[in-house]
Amino acid sequence: MIQNLRMEVKKLLKDKKVDIVLGWEKGSLPLSSTPLFIHEEEDVDRLIFDETCRNNLTTYLTKDKRKLGKTYDKIGIIVKGCDARSIVLYSIEQQIKKENVVIIGVPCNGVLEKKKILRKTENKEILESKIDGKNVHLKGRDFDMIIPLNEVLCDSCLTCRYPDAPVHDIFIGKPRKEVDIKDEYKNVIDFEKKSSEERWEYIKEEYSKCLRCYACRNVCPACYCNECFVDQNDPQWIGKTPEVTDTIIFHLIRNLHVAGRCVDCGACVSACPVDLDLRIMNKKVEKEVKERFDYTAGLDINEKPAMASYCENEKQDFIMG
Amino acid sequence: MIGIEPERVQFSWISAGEGERFANIIEKITNEVKKIGPATRLVKGAKQ
Numbered sequence: 001m002i003q004n005l006r007m008e009v010k011k012l013l014k015d016k017k018v019d020i021v022l023g024w025e026k027g028s029l030p031l032s033s034t035p036l037f038i039h040e041e042e043d044v045d046r047l048i049f050d051e052t053c054r055n056n057l058t059t060y061l062t063k064d065k066r067k068l069g070k071t072y073d074k075i076g077i078i079v080k081g082c083d084a085r086s087i088v089l090y091s092i093e094q095q096i097k098k099e100n101v102v103i104i105g106v107p108c109n110g111v112l113e114k115k116k117i118l119r120k121t122e123n124k125e126i127l128e129s130k131i132d133g134k135n136v137h138l139k140g141r142d143f144d145m146i147i148p149l150n151e152v153l154c155d156s157c158l159t160c161r162y163p164d165a166p167v168h169d170i171f172i173g174k175p176r177k178e179v180d181i182k183d184e185y186k187n188v189i190d191f192e193k194k195s196s197e198e199r200w201e202y203i204k205e206e207y208s209k210c211l212r213c214y215a216c217r218n219v220c221p222a223c224y225c226n227e228c229f230v231d232q233n234d235p236q237w238i239g240k241t242p243e244v245t246d247t248i249i250f251h252l253i254r255n256l257h258v259a260g261r262c263v264d265c266g267a268c269v270s271a272c273p274v275d276l277d278l279r280i281m282n283k284k285v286e287k288e289v290k291e292r293f294d295y296t297a298g299l300d301i302n303e304k305p306a307m308a309s310y311c312e313n314e315k316q317d318f319i320m321g
Numbered sequence: 322m323i324g325i326e327p328e329r330v331q332f333s334w335i336s337a338g339e340g341e342r343f344a345n346i347i348e349k350i351t352n353e354v355k356k357i358g359p360a361t362r363l364v365k366g367a368k369q
Binding site: 192201202203204249281 | 331332
């Protein structure tokens, strides 16, 4: 597959269909990858795609555009299912012109969650690693481990319905097709059943860990505002302390800002340095949007955003008599 | 979802002409909130 991918990218560059291709190359540490910006054909051989390709590169099309150094007319980008859905979002929200981007889809088997791996190795340094279809082989100074892949994949990947790019120009490899997942909202449903006290206790405990580093916002493909509400001083929308009420408000507002837009790529969860359970609220909002508006973000490039369209028969059960 | 008491957050739709309905609903909500007492959750510096 990787050979076909490299060939295709070479062809695109040769035919001048794109000026640059965004992909991944091997990182300097085991089990890591780093973004690769391909301008020349000879760089193509460094391109990889496997379970370490965590980063959602689509942010280079919007907020991280200036990191590319100059503006490109035509950008090729290699995408997993969730990345492609972010591009759909950008197109719907008129952040990019679809015709300027060549979407190269690859079949994704899920990506590794570094934090889960470190928990397994008890934070010991990994010196060598190998991934074969089902297991991850790890070697360190005084340990040797084989971990089943599904124990160290991102939570989002474990309940991912759309591993292939739903919208693409080119697809390399065999699509996995839509996966039938039944319990993607299990955590949310279990949480909803708890009493108001129990829920408050959990939320308070979790969010009191937050350092307000904004890593979740910075990696989020849906958070591309030029000026974020948390950075504004005039007016100052929210308190800036790491006190738990302020952090809860920050996360709640962010949840609502990405309502109907979050593609559950899991970038925020992976980026969080204190391992906050950010996903439960994201999933809750996703579930609400799905139930109320029958909308899933990033699948149809011609659809209107859920929060910018109105339909007469929408549920209004939150309004009391 | 985050554990704010459900009585505290209520939505309603009242026309400007429905004065009596407005009064009734406000009274109902006030009573319900009085029953659960002052807020401690999501209040800065509150004992939790």
